Amino acid sequence: MQAQIDEIAAITTCWHTDCGYRPPPRTSPETCPCVPKAAAITAARRVADELPTRIRWFPTGDGGLIAECFDDPASIMFRSVEVTVIDVFADGTVWALGVDDQEHQWPA
Secondary structure (H helix, E strand, C coil): CHHHHHHHHCCCCCCCCCCCCCCCCCCCCCCCCCCCCHHHHHHHHHHHHHCCCCCEEEECCCCCEEEECCCCCCCEEECCEEEEEEEECCCCCEEEEECCCCEEEECC
């Protein structure tokens, strides 16, 4: 999982097709909402270390990262909650959706 997060952390240019910063000139990574933010990368690394098994990570297009369970596994235990989605926001806040459709959030 850390390798996927490393790849996402390496994104330094505007990439999202719906980004308001397109067309060029593109802005700095700090101001472009597409580029994953440092707080999100740090939080995603902590989350990945807590997970009992690997799941796929993706950039969200708004400065964060998301890990989603698909079929393998269909859900995962995270902080004593069985979840299907873990979203790390640009500010490092962690949000997860439980299999019971309950939302869970932890501060940055």
